[in-house]
Amino acid sequence: MQKDRLYLDSFPDERGYFGKFGGSFIPPQLVEPFNEINEAYKKLSKDFNFLNELKSIRKYYQGRPTPVYFAKNLSNFAGANIYLKREDLNHTGAHKLNHCMAEALLAKYLGKKKLIAETGAGQHGVALATAAAYFGLECEIHMGEVDIKKEHPNVVKMKILGAKVVPVSKGLKTLKEAVDSAFESYLNDTKNSLFAIGSVVGPHPFPKMIRDFQSVVGFEAKEQFFEMTGKLPDVVAACIGGGSNAMGIFSGFIEDSVDLYAVEPAGKGEKIGEHSASITYGKEGVMHGFNSIMLSDENGEPAPVHSIASGIDYPSVGPEHAYLSSIGRTKVALCSDTEAIEAFYTLSRLEGIIPALESSHAVGFAIKYAKSEENFGKSILINLSGRGDKDIDFVIENFPENL
Structure with a gap:
């Protein structure tokens, strides 16, 4: 197993780069919240209690x-x-619950009260709404109007699970615009919220963190x-x-x-x-x-x-x-x-x-x-x-x- 981890332990670097790709290009008001997430993840990824709770969730719940x-x-x-x-x-x-339960657990350790995210097909939204229900957190999911129509069953699931679904009507009304909208909402309340990014994208540490959880x-x-x-x-x-x-x-x-x-x-x-x-x-x-x-x-x-x-x-x-x-x-x-x-x-x-x-x-x-x-x-x-x-x-x- 050690051989498997040589690459994973080496990439990304401390600034979140995979070669020339990655990094963190964010407005000043997001620097502190993302640093908080990064420092928390570095600590919790080696914390026995965090890892043991996540292991138990994966086995007995997922x-x-x-x-x-x-x-x-x-x-x-x-x-x-x-x-x-x-x-x-x-x-x-879907695979999405692998990182959503972990992100919600991270939010719990950080004392956050709300999860905010984007979704395209709705699988990330359903998974995050599930995680929010499990941990007793609020959940707000941003979804393009085109995808809301295409993926109606998942929209219904999110609502049943207690999430607030925010329709996005800008641009092409799909995943890119949903991410934009979720970022804007997160900017309004970084103290109480965690932006639970749904893939190996976004500013550091999310590409590393989501990869590790997956x-x-x-x-x-x-x-x-x-x-x-x-x-x-x-x-x-x-x-x-x-x-x-x-x-x-x-x-x-x-x-x-x-x-x-x-x-x-x-x-x-x-x-x-x-x-x-x-x-x-x-x-x-x-x-x-x-x-x-x-x-x-x-x-x-x-x-x-x-x-x-x-x-x-x-x-x-x-x-x-x-x-x-x-x-x-x-x-x-x-x-x-x-x-x-x-x-x-x-x-x-x-x-x-x-x-x-x-x-x-x-x-x-x-x-x-x-x-x-x-x-x-x-x-x-x-x-x-x-x-x-x-x-x-x-x-x-x-x-x-x-x-």
């Missing part, structure tokens, strides 16, 4: 460890051995896969928007001779506004307090983006993903809207598992990768980051022909 499952029917269909890390079986139906996925998966097969997978793949589920599973294999594929949403075309493939088409830039690779317009502003999956339609990517891609440690693949929908139905019908549209991008990649002749018989481990309950109304309404 239902961890989630299993690794060999998808036999999908494997026979595609021509390679495809395994799924079943984060869809995590309580609330790394449980990778370390579980590595041990489980080796127990099942006696070896490591040839490929580990995950969808990527901000990239929390991908960094979670990559963390367990980052020191090993395993190909890591970050699967970006290719959407419906290569033009600006038709995709959310930040690493593939983007360039270096600062947004939401961190330096990374982002999709920008002719004025250097964040560009319009599109994906069928609300959780990954974001015009940038976590700084660690930008760094790992820049040094060649990770490979970037693309999955279009059409391929994701096909994968959504294929996994559902072959394995009886309805995946989230975000996760369907990783499944779509795996099917495409497996069908290539040179990859016949290889083993592919996918982070199935969420279940598709939230997406079924949208899919049936917009893609009835697939039925």
Whole structure:
């Protein structure tokens, strides 16, 4: 296990940089609150009581460890051995609860009374509302009006759990604008609130902190896969928007001779506004307090983006993903809207598992990768980051022909 942690202990540096990516580009009034979070995390990440409470929550409340499952029917269909890390079986139906329970626990130790966050697909919002209910905290979730319509079941869940859902009507009314709105709300009450960022993005220490909280996925998966097969997978793949589920599973294999594929949403075309493939088409830039690779317009502003999956339609990517891609440690693949929908139905019908549209991008990649002749018989481990309950109304309404 020590070998696994060499990279994780070295990156980011003290200022929150992964190479040239990361850092903290925030207004003066946020410097002190973010320093407070950073210092608290450095202390609590080594505190027995904090770690023991988080371990207990994961086991007895979240239902961890989630299993690794060999998808036999999908494997026979595609021509390679495809395994799924079943984060869809995590309580609330996605990997998001891994960091949300930890962020809420951090808020508790800091004496905060309220959690504020953004959400796209609603999985982070549901998870944070769940964590707030568990710890007796207030919860305020900012969500674009477009995503509110697409992800209605998750909006209802957040409200049932006691969260206040704030509709965002600015700009494209999706994830980027939800982050903007949540930041503005947090600025009004940093003393009593914690901004619980929902991915490996944002100013330092959030890219590191969320990665560390999500790394449980990778370390579980590595041990489980080796127990099942006696070896490591040839490929580990995950969808990527901000990239929390991908960094979670990559963390367990980052020191090993395993190909890591970050699967970006290719959407419906290569033009600006038709995709959310930040690493593939983007360039270096600062947004939401961190330096990374982002999709920008002719004025250097964040560009319009599109994906069928609300959780990954974001015009940038976590700084660690930008760094790992820049040094060649990770490979970037693309999955279009059409391929994701096909994968959504294929996994559902072959394995009886309805995946989230975000996760369907990783499944779509795996099917495409497996069908290539040179990859016949290889083993592919996918982070199935969420279940598709939230997406079924949208899919049936917009893609009835697939039925």
